[in-house]
Amino acid sequence: MSILPQSTPAAVPAGARPLGEGPFLAPGAQIDWHYRKPGWQPGEPSTITPMRVVRDDERGLVAWLAPGTLQEGQGAPDGQRVRSVPLERRWLEPRTRIVEEWWGNGILRIAPAGAAWSVWLFWSDVTGAEWEFAGWYVNLENAHLRTDHDTYTSDHILDVEIDASGGIHLKDEDEVIAAIDQGRLSAEQAAQIERHADAAIVSFREGDWPFDAEWRDWRPDPEWTVPQLAGLDDLATP
Template sequence: MAGVVIEASAVPRATAATAPSGARELGVAPFLSTGAQIDWHSRKPRWQQGDASNIAPMRVVRDDERGLVAWLTPGTLLEGMGASNGKRIRTVPLDQRWLVDRTRIVEEWWGNGVLRIAPAGTPWSVWLFWNEATGDDWEFAGWYVNLENAHQRLHAATHSSDHVLDVEIDAAGDISLKDEDELEAAIEQGRISVDEAQQITRHADAAIAAFRDGHWAFAQRWVDWRPDPTWTIPQLADLPS
């Protein structure tokens, strides 16, 4: 799947400070209109003002009581969490990855667009990827299920916190877990507890069951969906210097 890969009922300790004060649950009005910009934030547990995070400016596809559907446009500038040398955090050896300080970096999303779906009240979101997306020639690659806190909303932003482990489902419906080694490293380095890791694994099982049960986030309509060609690239605010 081309492009920058962005890391990421809630895990108890991981809920702290992942959304600003006054945030509401996803699926609660007011809602944004189709085409509006929404900033998709993924913060570390116990995030504080000034800490690095992942921020993706996106276009709203649907925003209502069922949850949020949003589009990440190719060429969008994203804020990410990098190592102190300014390189992507995934360049840090796994045995140190959860111990190093993280700094704010900006990267351009250079792959095909990504459709992200965050159902209200679920500890995961669904990301749809395409291998090819030129004109009428779109080749669906599959679903990436990002395990995370249930989203919370404030103004034109949605907030969550990544749970390290993820689920990949290819276009044929074959299922595999992703980043199991990172989950083990996160436990060893104190990022999460054993109990939290077990709950994250149960969330993976629940997401897989939702796929098999035909949850609306995996519906064919989203595979067939295409963005409005008049949409411009959303802008990342407050770029780090």
């Protein structure tokens, strides 16, 4: 269950449906993954990442973010990435729309239907035939609502990192504190997010899907091209 305000007609297109409800996309199709702030209005900054569908069915969405992918991002007032804004003002400064390149190796993102998180799988070395699995990253967020070719959520700031050996720790707890101080979250919302983190950790320890072994050994189709996001030519590049 998600705890931040879910979609309004402006934030998500009319007719958007939860993940796990068809029609579904075939493997290799492009889907654009949106992160929008609560109460987002058309024209406001968001993060939009074009990805290739790996699996789209009743369990949820599995998608591949390829190295070198250009995405729409949320920038600071000077056009730099948001993390250039000091933490004590990060949710007070206005944001701009920018182009960002996904650096490093690709990642596999899995959004289980109805869950208040998505699971990201990382590999530290993808240059040879045998990839080196680096671990899971649990991004706490609203349960997704999607249209045929887009999926929408809102980031919950706090995250969980799980290394390949099963070591667990929370990430960005300092950002949650700053978000409360700056009015981005209430203390009650932050407490619920922490409970979602606890639930995700339990899910991992119990070996629930998608934490099972299936996805650690997954590889992208070598024929896939890097998907293109429309409208990037109109945005600033840091």
